[in-house]
Amino acid sequence: MAERIGVYVCHCGSNIAGTVDVEEATRWAGENLPGVAIARDYKFLCSSLGQALIRDDIQEHGLTRVVVAACSPHLHEKTFRRACANAGLNSFLLQMANIREHVSWVTRSKEAATEKVKSLIAGAVARVQHHRPLEPTPVPVNPHTLVIGGGIAGIQAALELADAGYPVYLVEREPSIGGHMAQFDKTFPTLDCAACILTPKMSEVGQHEHIKLLTWSELEEVSGSIGNFKARIRRKARYVKEETCTGCGLCIEKCPRKVVDEVFEAGMGYRKAIYTPFPQAVPKIPVIDPKSCIWFERQRCRACEKLCPTNAIDFDQQDEILEVDVGNIILATGWDLFDCRRIPQYGYGRLANVFTSLEFERMCNASGPTGGRVVLRDGVTEPESVCIVHCVGSRDSHYNPYCSGICCMLSLKMGHLILEKTGAKVYACYIDMRPNKKDYEEFYQRLLEEGMLFVRGKVAEVTDVARTPPEEGKLIVQVEDTLLGKQRRIPVDMVVLMGAIEQRRDARETGLKVGISCSMAGWFIERHPKLDPIATMTEGIFIAGACQGPKDIPDAVAQGAAAAARVAGMISKGTVMIEPVVATIDEEKCSGCRICNNLCPFNAIDFLDDEKVSRVNAVLCKGCGTCVAACPAAAITGAHFSTEQVEAEIDGLLWDAGGDGEPAPTDQPELAPAATE
Amino acid sequence: MERERFEPRIIGFFCNWCSYRAADGAGTARVKYAPNVRVIRLMCSGRVDPSFVLKALASGADGVLIAGCHPGECHYIEQNYKTMRRYAMLTQTLRALGISERRVRLVWASAAEGTQLAAAVDEMVEDLRLLGPLHWSANLREEDHEAAFEHILHEHEQAMEVTR
Ligand SMILES: Cc1cc2nc3c(=O)[nH]c(=O)nc-3n(C[C@H](O)[C@H](O)[C@H](O)COP(=O)(O)OP(=O)(O)OC[C@H]3O[C@@H](n4cnc5c(N)ncnc54)[C@H](O)[C@@H]3O)c2cc1C
Numbered sequence: 047m048a049e050r051i052g053v054y055v056c057h058c059g060s061n062i063a064g065t066v067d068v069e070e071a072t073r074w075a076g077e078n079l080p081g082v083a084i085a086r087d088y089k090f091l092c093s094s095l096g097q098a099l100i101r102d103d104i105q106e107h108g109l110t111r112v113v114v115a116a117c118s119p120h121l122h123e124k125t126f127r128r129a130c131a132n133a134g135l136n137s138f139l140l141q142m143a144n145i146r147e148h149v150s151w152v153t154r155s156k157e158a159a160t161e162k163v164k165s166l167i168a169g170a171v172a173r174v175q176h177h178r179p180l181e182p183t184p185v186p187v188n189p190h191t192l193v194i195g196g197g198i199a200g201i202q203a204a205l206e207l208a209d210a211g212y213p214v215y216l217v218e219r220e221p222s223i224g225g226h227m228a229q230f231d232k233t234f235p236t237l238d239c240a241a242c243i244l245t246p247k248m249s250e251v252g253q254h255e256h257i258k259l260l261t262w263s264e265l266e267e268v269s270g271s272i273g274n275f276k277a278r279i280r281r282k283a284r285y286v287k288e289e290t291c292t293g294c295g296l297c298i299e300k301c302p303r304k305v306v307d308e309v310f311e312a313g314m315g316y317r318k319a320i321y322t323p324f325p326q327a328v329p330k331i332p333v334i335d336p337k338s339c340i341w342f343e344r345q346r347c348r349a350c351e352k353l354c355p356t357n358a359i360d361f362d363q364q365d366e367i368l369e370v371d372v373g374n375i376i377l378a379t380g381w382d383l384f385d386c387r388r389i390p391q392y393g394y395g396r397l398a399n400v401f402t403s404l405e406f407e408r409m410c411n412a413s414g415p416t417g418g419r420v421v422l423r424d425g426v427t428e429p430e431s432v433c434i435v436h437c438v439g440s441r442d443s444h445y446n447p448y449c450s451g452i453c454c455m456l457s458l459k460m461g462h463l464i465l466e467k468t469g470a471k472v473y474a475c476y477i478d479m480r481p482n483k484k485d486y487e488e489f490y491q492r493l494l495e496e497g498m499l500f501v502r503g504k505v506a507e508v509t510d511v512a513r514t515p516p517e518e519g520k521l522i523v524q525v526e527d528t529l530l531g532k533q534r535r536i537p538v539d540m541v542v543l544m545g546a547i548e549q550r551r552d553a554r555e556t557g558l559k560v561g562i563s564c565s566m567a568g569w570f571i572e573r574h575p576k577l578d579p580i581a582t583m584t585e586g587i588f589i590a591g592a593c594q595g596p597k598d599i600p601d602a603v604a605q606g607a608a609a610a611a612r613v614a615g616m617i618s619k620g621t622v623m624i625e626p627v628v629a630t631i632d633e634e635k636c637s638g639c640r641i642c643n644n645l646c647p648f649n650a651i652d653f654l655d656d657e658k659v660s661r662v663n664a665v666l667c668k669g670c671g672t673c674v675a676a677c678p679a680a681a682i683t684g685a686h687f688s689t690e691q692v693e694a695e696i697d698g699l700l701w702d703a704g705g706d707g708e709p710a711p712t713d714q715p716e717l718a719p720a721a722t723e
Numbered sequence: 724m725e726r727e728r729f730e731p732r733i734i735g736f737f738c739n740w741c742s743y744r745a746a747d748g749a750g751t752a753r754v755k756y757a758p759n760v761r762v763i764r765l766m767c768s769g770r771v772d773p774s775f776v777l778k779a780l781a782s783g784a785d786g787v788l789i790a791g792c793h794p795g796e797c798h799y800i801e802q803n804y805k806t807m808r809r810y811a812m813l814t815q816t817l818r819a820l821g822i823s824e825r826r827v828r829l830v831w832a833s834a835a836e837g838t839q840l841a842a843a844v845d846e847m848v849e850d851l852r853l854l855g856p857l858h859w860s861a862n863l864r865e866e867d868h869e870a871a872f873e874h875i876l877h878e879h880e881q882a883m884e885v886t887r
Pocket residue numbers: 194195196197198199200217218219220223224225226227230232233234235263264265378379380381383403404407452456459547550556590591592593597598599600602
């Protein structure tokens with residue numbers, strides 16, 4: 047045991063030292079663990095002074111291994127590896143013991159916590175002796191980037207990269223980019239027109255020399271890893287030739303089939319079977335929806351084909367699969383609206399004049415189904431009074447515990463639009479007003495002045511059952527006004543539900559395709575909630591916009607740009623270093639049984655017919671270690687997770703278990719004489 | 724009474740991507756749970772060699788908790804299905820050795836399920852308290868030990884041959 051190990055135990059201020067006797071654990075490690083040359087505790091090891099301490103010790107005391115007992119390796123392993131490398135010690139000769147997330151933050155008793163810390167340090171010390179120096183492998187970064195989702199976040203990310211000269215594939219599942227923002231009329235808090243600020247960006251995307259726009263397309267599959275992903279993209283049959291179509295729109299005009307548009311118009315308006323979701327669509331090229339097209343239904347019509355001046359209609363088109371090679375992937379898949387039917391007492395779907403926020407947004411839009419007029423479901427009557435209900439499906443443990451973040455401002459925006467367009471009385475029933483960003487509070491004050499009426503209380507019910515004559519023919523909002531301390535029944539003509547912003551219904555599947563997961567609330571999980579909100583645990587996969595959590599347009603734009611900056615940095619550097627955690631087969635030991643061959647999901651193991659042994663292709667191996675665990679000849683070594691290392695860690699962790707020699711207890715019926723089958 | 728309570732020692736094998744992060748998440752959320760589990764981070768639950776489990780029990784652990792990503796969510800596509808097969812084999816071997824299979828548990832925890840993972844630890848600790856200490860080395864004769872290893876390797880080999 048010639049290794050000289052340095053053990054460093056972090057206080058992390060009071061985060062660790064508050065629950066763990068750090069000095070005692072350090073003293074104990076120094077005095078009892080074999081190989082430990084030096085053991086120190088320090089207030090904040092991750093600080094530059096803390097790192098310098100380790101670096102200097104390595105040089106002055108000739109340390110050959112380092113154990114850092116601190117936070118999770120997911121947080122600071124890189125930091126301490128760098129500290130080792132700076133002192134000339136191979137960075138893989140470090141092992142961390144996670145004594146914060148796994149001990150101090152989860153344990154009540156100081157005594158028990160300190161004992162657990164000792165075990166974790168003992169495990170790390172035992173393991174680190176078996177570490178081998180490893181070198182990260184440099185991997186070239188393909189300069190192409192794949193952006194999934196063409197809402198404002200994806201658009202921003204694509205433009206930032208393309209403007210920097212880097213090629214982008216932008217994949218959007220709908221016929222046009224634009225996302226939800228394209229559905230809005232005005233945007234809070236400035237009330238600038240959504241189309242005016244969005245459409246220039248959309249056309250820029252459409253015309254950009256470095257952006258390959260793939261609308262009406264879906265991500266099928268992703269393989270590879272950072273620097274070199276391979277993505278399969280399904281280009282759904284459009285039945286319109288993109289090269290030939292000029293976007294004149296004649297086909298749309300002449301198509302005889304009209305159906306309710308559930309996506310862009312949120313069910314409020316109609317579209318044709320051949321359509322672009324809205325006039326400013328990018329690209330302007332329409333798609334035929336085979337589910338509503340008369341030709342696909344009963345082999346008749348083809349009016350569009352006959353009328354198209356450029357013969358762009360092609361009913362024989364098939365889905366195509368496009369394979370692209372990219373270095374990084376940005377997910378910007380956005381949000382879906384809470385299904386307001388899930389709260390039956392609010393009456394949505396049953397009471398005609400209860401609307402969702404998205405429906406109302408379309409109604410306010412000058413190019414929307416009502417031409418921008420705010421009217422009841424009958425399409426003509428202007429409401430004389432409207433009640434906006436906040437937090438529908440948000441801040442409610444039955445649905446979503448989180449705050450959707452945008453609804454207070456959305457409600458104010460709607461209040462303003464209703465007052466402006468109709469002069470109706472506008473109530474908002476809120477739990478708390480949270481207009482907490484730049485210029486938001488000012489907007490709230492403005493609406494107070496404009497005469498919007500605020501009722502503090504969570505709405506219990508929306509009903510059409512009148513109790514008094516003034517309630518006849520109205521919708522009655524039943525709410526406890528918590529400021530007045532009494533129940534109120536507010537009769538109105540129209541109710542608008544501020545449905546929660548939720549994760550896309552298919553986000554889980556999308557996440558799995560690229561190897562990232564979702565939180566309990568559904569959002570894609572970021573690498574770090576504060577310090578790295580756009581990266582994920584999977585290198586080379588980034589998230590931006592509302593798919594990471596509810597947010598407004600400015601934040602979605604900021605994240606799109608941030609993700610792009612990160613990717614651009616990597617591309618301009620040209621290479622990334624990837625961990626050399628791969629399997630290798632000792633051909634001397636391999637018996638050629640081929641058990642491992644089929645175990646690898648990445649087909650990284652080849653059988654060499656001549657030598658009759660198996661060999662791992664290090665480029666394909668991702669280092670899961672399953673083959674290592676399976677080889678009956680113990681011929682496979684998993685770098686940095688070798689059997690030796692793990693077994694040493696087990697021994698170390700159980701330093702206090704006295705492996706053998708304890709007296710047999712009598713209360714062990716399950717240990718009746720063992721009978722091996 | 725409280726002081727003499729049996730404190731089982733549990734070795735945890737947690738995969739890097741979901742369950743280790745779940746445990747980190749429990750920490751960040753300050754969820755309190757029993758301090759009895761000592762976690763080894765592996766890249767995937769597929770790395771859990773059944774001999775690690777036997778080794779842990781033989782070295783004085785009273786239980787072993789294997790945690791991985793939910794089926795279908797393994798970072799390496801499908802390796803946790805192999806973990807499942809191995810686990811089934813392993814429980815048979817344990818039974819043959821007269822060791823309660825309650826001592827070795829396999830649970831799934833996504834990165835978001837810190838609270839659930841913490842609850843699983845608490846539950847296992849309570850259960851091990853009922854079972855009492857294992858004292859493998861004092862209770863098992865060396866021959867049985869060897870036979871068990873042979874047995875498991877053999878079964879394991881067979882199990883792996885038919886995957887996919
Ligand atoms: C009614 C309402 C009004 C609002 N008004 C305002 C406002 O006035 N001001 C403001 O700042 N914020 C407002 N917001 C918030 C705003 O909508 C969001 O901040 C913004 O839409 C987030 O943009 P995004 O790009 O992240 O997502 P989205 O706009 O949802 O765009 C995501 C895009 O990705 C596509 N996509 C999804 N999944 C896939 C897939 N698997 N493959 C390919 N493509 C996919 C979608 O089709 C969509 O085009 C409002 C929200 C609501 C509910």
